Amino acid sequence: MTTYDFAIVGAGIAGASLAAELSASGASVLLLEAEDRPGYHATGRSAAFWEECYGGAEIVPLTLASGSYLRERGFLHERGALYIAREGDEELVTQFMQRFVPTGATIQHLGRGDLQKRVPGIRHDWSDAIWEPVCADIDVAGLHAHYLAQAREADAAIECRARVVRLDRRNGRWDIATERGEAFQAAVVVNAAGAWADELAKLAGVKPAGIEPYRRTVAQVRVDPPVPDDLPLVLDIRGRFYFKPESGRLWLSPHDEEPSKPCDAAPEELAVAEAIAQLEEVVDWRVEAVEHKWAGLRSFAADRRPVYGYAPDVEGFAWFAGQGGFGIQTAPAAARLGRQLLLGEERDAMTEKLDAELYSPARLD
Template sequence: MADVIVIGGGIAGISAAAELARGGADVLVLEMEGQIGYHATGRSAAIFIRNYGNATLRALNAVAEPIFEQPGEISDQPLLSPRGELMVASEEELPILDAYLDGSTGIDRLTGKEAAEIVPILRADRIAGAMIERGARGIDVDRLLQGYARMLRARGGRIVTGAVVTGLSHRAGLWQVKTAQEQHSAPIIINAAGGWADDVSALAGVPRAGLQPYRRSAAIIPTPQGYETEHWPIFGSIAETWYAKPEAGKLMVSPADEDPVEPHDAWADDMVLAEGLHRFEQAVSVSVTRVEHSWAGLRTFAPDRTPVVGFDPRATGFFWLAGQGGYGVQTAPALSRLTAALIAGVAPDVSSEVLAAMEPGRFGLE
């Protein structure tokens, strides 16, 4: 028996488990794959963008940023590296750019010419406006994930991989969690199952939260000949029709697709990828000569695009930690501490408005 069982070994589940173990809880993580961080975590664009997301997510980003900057026990090496984010807009996309800038901090507005001076393959004649967030930084996702896993194990926490949950029931004040191999029990379970979180809730007899996984694809292409890309920022369309990021001497390009899918081990759709690469080519002065590698991951959103975090009002001891969408890695340091605080019954370091925005009962299903 454990104090808390976490279902899901992505960055959300592992970081929350580590913070709970830091507080003295006996924590067990059950991960259905053969390794932690296999799905969304391992396929992240790995960038910290302070102004990314709605007001609730920006509040979480503000809590997470100093933890990334001074990771303490998580890592003895930096988790962030300089990168920057440059977004461009056509004439029709200027309202989207204006909306993004509203309430943002640390962002400079640019002309098309200025944007092309930073990323010289951009076609200045196609840019009506642009912005750069120089403070956006790359995240060492593996170091972050393994650092939390190390913290968890150092405090006696356990991680069981290949543990597909097949049954969930609540009796005598305990959740009984059945896998193909064995059965575990704990008074509290954390549903950190990513794209499978609604399936976990249904297995427990808890109403679904309306979570929808979406596929996001990416491809690695050669660095454009004659250019040094190492110091380029991540760059793309403010309308999220494509983006690109320097990646180990090459370019990662994504069509920024968001196709609703069932939870599965995602792969890139060739047609979607081709369409996205075409949009990229329309915005730059170079051609895509070949794709060296492609993949896809899942981004899972609640209907209002805000994470679902907290105890479910309809099920004793059932805690949601899901719906992080494309923000899961960069919000993990904040949401893990928030989770530990809520479970311990202490005041979290976010406002009551932020808590209310993420409350699992907010969809009128209490």
């Protein structure tokens, strides 16, 4: 039986990007996916955008470090983003600027006049905004396929319908058993299992990292008047909603975070209704139909930072999880950093400004 250098569990954007990076180094890589196809859960349901402030100030370095890779390969399409604020939210606007200007994010304060130009039909009590001109839509499917193709070209093995049910460490390697009875061996198991990350850790006898899944709902709606093609991504500065145009329709979310067990997430009607009600508080558009709705799970450690690197308590087990809703926009830098941590490599131009200690599993002890 082949003993792989690394067995990565989970073939969403986290596992796929890390598999591409590790296999490019010459390491032998096995990528195990529980579902019929990679990216079925969070990655395949993402309304992803590359937005410099998304995820908080400690995530900005990962986002900025990923920007050139995504832009140069055509995965970003310029959109722009507005964090909008009502009368009475002036202190929140000030705090936002104070928090993110030092990070190097490109942001500027806009008043009511500029806000009206960018969001036609916005109601009169929305008076302030923060503008992010470099925010962009991400070609999620294209980026995910890119990393899977890179991994295959470097001879990584990809196994679907391979849900891991047992992990045993013997003589410096892992014996890995799947639900269908297959057996694999690897020197290192990498936990890129998303919402199932803590469950996988328990199989290996590793202390869970406290990674909790939360449901996020998105609806595609048709509105009157039609959505302007140049409408930016619009986010509430209080974190209650966001919406963006997509192929002549509007993708709308109540920015919900409902705790959930790891599962095939389904949208809640109440969440969709709340999103529509919030939209009606922002603009004078009329929602004509809800054409599609879906939900995905976003998984976070307690401090909302991702978990990258070797577990401190069990040899040969590494974490690459807890990336919440920002895992796609940070994928290039995160995967490069993950490779360097797992192989003991020096930082390069992409990762030289990243503080790996912020994301270390050791912080969670």
